[in-house]
């Protein structure tokens with residue numbers, strides 16, 4: 001019921017203001033470190049190359065961003081989902097792949113720890 | 118009256134606060150005039166300095182343009198005494214304006230000279246507010262030269278926040294001199310924030326990592342008050358931008374003041390929307 005009213009009144013859960021805030025959070029960090037997004041993209045590629053030497057990874061859902069963290073500090077946040085052993089080179093059909101990616105996302109933290117270890 | 122009497126007690130060491138933003142047109146001068154008047158209303162000896170040399174505006178917002186005789190550049194060059202250049206407010210005898218030069222440019226003074234001038238000014242006042250020009254060049258450097266604290270004004274727009282971030286970085290590099298850097302979010306449109314079409318105050322605060330000292334609504338009466346040369350913080354209702362500025366002034370004096378509930382300014386539709394949000 002409430003959601004019908006919300007729809008009638010044009011209230012959105014996440015409007016352009018949320019998009020703006022998310023864009024800003026990345027932008028200011030790039031500004032502060034004088035690090036253009038293209039360079040971060042390059043770093044991501046190289047990180048993935050290194051990771052793929054040790055693990056079967058899923059490069060398509062991998063994320064690598066510089067994030068701010070209160071007090072104007074920042075950190076590199078890389079989330080590199082690992083594939084099950086032997087899966088990387090098999091040409092799994094796309095549906096299968098997608099559900100696997102979801103699993104990988106859910107275990108993001110563990111993946112990160114695994115790659116840090 | 119050609120000359121303003123300034124406080125004869127020369128043992129004051131007033132707090133010097135620069136009002137800055139990076140991006141132009143976000144409300145620095147409006148903020149300076151309104152907080153200046155509000156501080157005077159609280160009984161504080163207050164001086165507002167227009168550092169926007171070449172683009173003088175603060176005198177207009179305060180309704181003092183006809184009383185300007187000398188300006189800041191002439192004080193620095195020794196053409197006149199500080200006393201002669203200060204313009205006393207019509208309503209508040211404890212509020213003075215030090216006007217900018219209109220026909221000179223920002224390079225006609227340097228940071229060292231401004232710093233020496235401000236050291237002189239602060240002896241006579243409790244609060245000295247410096248209205249900084251837009252940008253990060255010499256005008257900005259001059260404006261922060263003598264400041265103890267800074268008010269960073271932003272509007273809830275990406276370009277404004279980005280430019281403010283640049284300013285905050287520059288202020289931070291002077292942390293030994295500029296102790297407190299506070300955030301003022303100006304021209305807030307509660308309706309847009311309600312429907313998430315504007316960055317939230319919390320987001321802006323998180324991005325800039327500053328202490329929030331004021332949230333000022335977008336208020337049509339600001340235009341009216343500018344036309345009259347009478348800051349809204351003197352006349353505005355308790356729901357106006359003027360009230361928001363009065364609150365900031367009280368916070369600057371060390372008082373704890375709760376933030377205004379801006380949602381109460383929503384219209385009928387806005388309130389209905391808010392009910393379901």
Ligand SMILES: Nc1ncnc2c1ncn2[C@@H]1O[C@H](COP(=O)(O)OP(=O)(O)OP(=O)(O)O)[C@@H](O)[C@H]1O
Nearest residue numbers: 141142143144145146147251304334335336339358
């Ligand atoms: N809270 C507000 N509500 C409505 N209008 C506002 C508000 N604050 C500022 N304005 C308007 O925005 C315009 C710019 O304000 P102001 O001159 O104070 O900005 P500024 O930052 O000093 O600009 P500049 O960088 O050119 O010095 C003015 O027309 C002013 O009336």
Ligand SMILES: [Mg+2]
Nearest residue numbers: 145146169174
């Ligand atoms: Mg201005």
